[in-house]
Amino acid sequence: xxxxxxxxxxxxxFRRAGRLVVDWIADYYERLESxxxxxxxxxxxxxxxxxxDPPYQGEPFExxxxxxxxxxxxxxxxxxxxxxxxxxxxxxxxxxxxxxxxSAGLGVQGMLWATSPACTELETHMLDWLVQMLExxxxxxxxxxxxxxxxxxxxxxxLCALLAARERATGFMxxxxxxxxxxxxxxxxxxxxxxxxAIKIAGLGxxxxxxxxxxxxxxxxxxxxxxxxxxxxxxxxxxxxxxxTVGTTSSNAIDPLAAIGPICQKHRLWLHVDGAMSGTAALxxxxxxxxxxxEYADSYAFNPHKWMFTNFDxxxxxxxxxxxxxxxxxxxxxxxxxxATESGSVIDYRDWQVQLGRRFRALKLWFVxxxxxxxxxxxxxxxxIALAQRFADWVRAEPNFELAxxxxxxxxxxxxxxxxxxxxxxxDRLNNSGEMYLTHTRMDDKLTLRFCVGQTHTEARHVExxxxxxxxxxxxxx
Amino acid sequence: xxxxxxxxxxxxxFRRAGRLVVDWIADYYERLESxxxxxxxxxxxxxxxxxxDPPYQGEPFExxxxxxxxxxxxxxxxxxxxxxxxxxxxxxxxxxxxxxxxSAGLGVQGMLWATSPACTELETHMLDWLVQMLExxxxxxxxxxxxxxxxxxxxxxxLCALLAARERATGFMxxxxxxxxxxxxxxxxxxxxxxxxAIKIAGLGxxxxxxxxxxxxxxxxxxxxxxxxxxxxxxxxxxxxxxxTVGTTSSNAIDPLAAIGPICQKHRLWLHVDGAMSGTAALxxxxxxxxxxxEYADSYAFNPHKWMFTNFDxxxxxxxxxxxxxxxxxxxxxxxxxxATESGSVIDYRDWQVQLGRRFRALKLWFVxxxxxxxxxxxxxxxxIALAQRFADWVRAEPNFELAxxxxxxxxxxxxxxxxxxxxxxxDRLNNSGEMYLTHTRMDDKLTLRFCVGQTHTEARHVExxxxxxxxxxxxxx
Numbered sequence: 001x002x003x004x005x006x007x008x009x010x011x012x013x014f015r016r017a018g019r020l021v022v023d024w025i026a027d028y029y030e031r032l033e034s035x036x037x038x039x040x041x042x043x044x045x046x047x048x049x050x051x052x053d054p055p056y057q058g059e060p061f062e063x064x065x066x067x068x069x070x071x072x073x074x075x076x077x078x079x080x081x082x083x084x085x086x087x088x089x090x091x092x093x094x095x096x097x098x099x100x101x102x103s104a105g106l107g108v109q110g111m112l113w114a115t116s117p118a119c120t121e122l123e124t125h126m127l128d129w130l131v132q133m134l135e136x137x138x139x140x141x142x143x144x145x146x147x148x149x150x151x152x153x154x155x156x157x158x159l160c161a162l163l164a165a166r167e168r169a170t171g172f173m174x175x176x177x178x179x180x181x182x183x184x185x186x187x188x189x190x191x192x193x194x195x196x197x198a199i200k201i202a203g204l205g206x207x208x209x210x211x212x213x214x215x216x217x218x219x220x221x222x223x224x225x226x227x228x229x230x231x232x233x234x235x236x237x238x239x240x241x242x243x244x245t246v247g248t249t250s251s252n253a254i255d256p257l258a259a260i261g262p263i264c265q266k267h268r269l270w271l272h273v274d275g276a277m278s279g280t281a282a283l284x285x286x287x288x289x290x291x292x293x294x295e296y297a298d299s300y301a302f303n304p305h306k307w308m309f310t311n312f313d314x315x316x317x318x319x320x321x322x323x324x325x326x327x328x329x330x331x332x333x334x335x336x337x338x339x340a341t342e343s344g345s346v347i348d349y350r351d352w353q354v355q356l357g358r359r360f361r362a363l364k365l366w367f368v369x370x371x372x373x374x375x376x377x378x379x380x381x382x383x384x385i386a387l388a389q390r391f392a393d394w395v396r397a398e399p400n401f402e403l404a405x406x407x408x409x410x411x412x413x414x415x416x417x418x419x420x421x422x423x424x425x426x427x428d429r430l431n432n433s434g435e436m437y438l439t440h441t442r443m444d445d446k447l448t449l450r451f452c453v454g455q456t457h458t459e460a461r462h463v464e465x466x467x468x469x470x471x472x473x474x475x476x477x478x
Numbered sequence: 479x480x481x482x483x484x485x486x487x488x489x490x491x492f493r494r495a496g497r498l499v500v501d502w503i504a505d506y507y508e509r510l511e512s513x514x515x516x517x518x519x520x521x522x523x524x525x526x527x528x529x530x531d532p533p534y535q536g537e538p539f540e541x542x543x544x545x546x547x548x549x550x551x552x553x554x555x556x557x558x559x560x561x562x563x564x565x566x567x568x569x570x571x572x573x574x575x576x577x578x579x580x581s582a583g584l585g586v587q588g589m590l591w592a593t594s595p596a597c598t599e600l601e602t603h604m605l606d607w608l609v610q611m612l613e614x615x616x617x618x619x620x621x622x623x624x625x626x627x628x629x630x631x632x633x634x635x636x637l638c639a640l641l642a643a644r645e646r647a648t649g650f651m652x653x654x655x656x657x658x659x660x661x662x663x664x665x666x667x668x669x670x671x672x673x674x675x676a677i678k679i680a681g682l683g684x685x686x687x688x689x690x691x692x693x694x695x696x697x698x699x700x701x702x703x704x705x706x707x708x709x710x711x712x713x714x715x716x717x718x719x720x721x722x723t724v725g726t727t728s729s730n731a732i733d734p735l736a737a738i739g740p741i742c743q744k745h746r747l748w749l750h751v752d753g754a755m756s757g758t759a760a761l762x763x764x765x766x767x768x769x770x771x772x773e774y775a776d777s778y779a780f781n782p783h784k785w786m787f788t789n790f791d792x793x794x795x796x797x798x799x800x801x802x803x804x805x806x807x808x809x810x811x812x813x814x815x816x817x818a819t820e821s822g823s824v825i826d827y828r829d830w831q832v833q834l835g836r837r838f839r840a841l842k843l844w845f846v847x848x849x850x851x852x853x854x855x856x857x858x859x860x861x862x863i864a865l866a867q868r869f870a871d872w873v874r875a876e877p878n879f880e881l882a883x884x885x886x887x888x889x890x891x892x893x894x895x896x897x898x899x900x901x902x903x904x905x906d907r908l909n910n911s912g913e914m915y916l917t918h919t920r921m922d923d924k925l926t927l928r929f930c931v932g933q934t935h936t937e938a939r940h941v942e943x944x945x946x947x948x949x950x951x952x953x954x955x956x
């Protein structure tokens with residue numbers, strides 16, 4: 001028997017080290033604006049600063065924090081910087097971070113209701129609150145045949161939706177090979193890469209994903225979808241799944257659900273709606289137009305971890321028919337059997353996701369909603385959209401620049417009129433300056449810059465300064 | 479333009495609220511032993527204590543913490559209790575929790591190297607450290623053709639391994655339907671339910687999973703595997719994947735890799751080894767026998783979030799041929815293109831997993847390894863195994879009880895000799911007492927209790943008291 005010596009942190013050591021970390025994070029937020037947004041590290045630079053071998057003896061906590069400061073920090077791209085305008089935001093907030101801390105401290109598993117009832121019930125409750133907050137169709141609420149669950153990401157949500165669609169189309173014959181090469185799925189040619197990934201994972205085959213043409217706003221053309229479905233049916237194929245996007249990654253295009261929905265209904269296609277970033281806008285009644293037609297959807301997802309101040313990971317995923325999802329993903333080995341499950345009166349979220357284990361992610365969502373209130377969340381969403389629209393006004397007013405498309409919400413796609421290489425140099429110069437971080441896309445086969453306003457602490461002055469710098473650098477490069 | 483009013487937490491408010499949470503967690507650890515391990519909540523009880531509608535106005539942080547205490551806490555099953563002996567542990571520790579806090583505070587995304595170089599490089603470095611610490615085959619290190627990545631769970635790891643196997647068997651024809659109903663996979667009939675789930679997700683069809691017979695130690699019989707593969711080949715099927723388990727969930731059986739490996743090699747089957755809990759034992763040289771034959775494996779996974787003091791989620795997954803994995807999961811849309819990726823000199827972990835987004839999970843692993851040192855980790859693993867073995871000695875010495883199998887490590891499967899209903903009553907009485915939490919399995923068609931020692935703060939006195947209670951309750955029920 002080894003001796004009773006312990007290497008664990010005592011509760012008092014945890015208090016002391018915990019304060020150090022809390023203070024370090026608060027200090028980080030205070031100086032974040034002064035740090036270069038995009039990391040300047042070269043490949044291999046961080047690893048070369050780390051010892052090649054793991055330590056045999058333990059080290060004091062201060063040593064770790066010192067290395068976070070000296071080694072890790074210079075290797076970070078600061079997603080929480082108010083000057084982060086790249087990709088989509090992955091914003092966060094104090095209450096979310098502390099909800100995550102509490103979740104880690106409790107360390108409970110929510111795979112079954114019985115393994116921590118509060119973990120499951122708070123999650124169901126938050127997803128029902130969000131049905132109210134976004135005014136989603138009532139069928140997604142847990143009191144009917146549907147319900148919601150927290151997934152890690154929109155990628156996992158679309159995968160689960162596709163799997164349920166595949167099983168529904170093949171009669172839930174999970175004993176058989178789930179795919180015979182005839183199942184077909186549809187998304188616009190602007191849809192997120194995760195859909196292509198899901199098609200591959202689910203074994204449908206990449207060639208069975210149809211990328212439907214878009215209109216001048218880069219939104220899916222419903223008539224093209226209808227034509228393609230008819231063509232596939234005539235070819236003896238089995239259309240089963242459509243992913244419509246509410247706010248595409250490239251340009252924030254809003255697929256017209258009200259026109260897509262009836263096509264899906266007619267042909268019994270599972271309609272999944274991906275509102276990963278933009279769904280958050282529906283917190284405000286004036287932006288709920290993005291969800292017009294959502295009553296046709298079989299499933300819907302949006303990510304509080306993008307634009308709703310809730311740190312990654314937290315994707316909210318709803319289905320109209322939870323039985324279809326559960327039938328697709330349920331496995332019940334002996335060691336997971338328990339009275340609560342067998343009573344049928346509880347939700348076991350392991351049957352709603354790919355993984356078995358799951359942590360207590362509803363806590364951070366609960367903290368965020370209660371800290372801000374619906375009122376506070378609406379305020380900040382409106383503020384971000386107003387800032388992006390003001391930026392778009394400046395672009396419109398500047399003859400050397402153009403908007404690639406009218407921005408519906410908080411993402412502005414624009415470019416200098418001097419062509420691709422000029423825009424690439426502009427982008428590189430801005431990002432290398434450390435003053436901001438933008439990313440790009442291609443629209444109408446032209447390199448296009450994306451300016452997305454959604455970071456928690458982005459204020460008018462950050463957007464103003466960014467536009468000044470963009471103009472200035474464009475002049476320098478001219 | 480909305481006003482400049484802000485609902486965000488200021489850095490100073492974060493400091494204050496952060497200390498409250500840190501202290502709450504420290505207090506929780508101090509009183510954890512006195513709380514009933516298995517929650518006594520009834521279905522719906524937690525939800526009924528929550529307001530039906532989300533708050534319109536924000537609330538003070540103290541209100542949330544008060545509700546955590548009054549509403550959430552009674553609804554938790556305490557996985558961090560030293561009296562938690564159920565399932566497998568999902569243990570944690572101070573340094574891990576603070577690493578998670580820091581990761582949440584930084585809020586960076588590690589989907590591409592460029593989106594935070596330190597997030598990727600620290601992860602690769604930790605996975606290389608673990609190759610040394612567990613003495614894994616060198617081919618899993620990043621300096622050759624392989625490498626490691628952090629997945630959320632062993633379920634996702636086995637899914638990624640299966641997908642790579644599927645693609646390798648079909649010539650990476652991702653354009654085609656990935657499965658034609660002829661691909662076959664193998665695992666022992668004791669393997670984890672996640673394998674069956676992965677088979678369904680990947681579209682192979684449940685009927686194409688062969689559950690190979692086990693020997694008296696509940697480990698896979700290699701000759702049965704060989705026979706089944708030959709039979710399937712003769713039937714015109716395409717065997718492609720074997721999952722061997724090092725420490726099954728039911729009884730901790732160790733599949734014989736050294737005998738399974740050559741069969742896989744001969745038939746070019748992808749061999750994945752699942753060491754979800756027990757892999758941690760290989761921190762100690764005297765337990766590395768569990769990995770004997772691992773040099774045959776194409777992939778390997780173990781979970782620091784089970785038994786290595788690192789809070790969920792943290793599964794470490796290695797492949798011998800990273801190109802196969804990347805070719806299976808890579809998607810490169812325009813908006814993710816960047817110079818570092820195109821240089822080929824960096825790792826983009828989005829191509830190593832199902833999801834796109836990923837958080838900075840290597841931080842907590844780094845903190846755990848540095849806090850404990852290899853020495854401290856070995857000490858606690860040895861201690862847990864010694865406690866479990868002492869418990870097994872007591873069972874052996876008690877005529878009314880029997881071991882269901884010789885326990886190789888830290889999981890003891892045992893039962894009262896009075897039969898299933900007596901064991902069920904014993905289990906229910908123990909769990910309802912709140913003094914401990916055990917789960918069950920079936921072995922040799924008999925209800926069997928599982929006693930797993932792996933919780934961070936489990937000491938000799940907890941195991942002693944548990945055995946005393948088990949004997950006492952058995953006497954009461956007799």
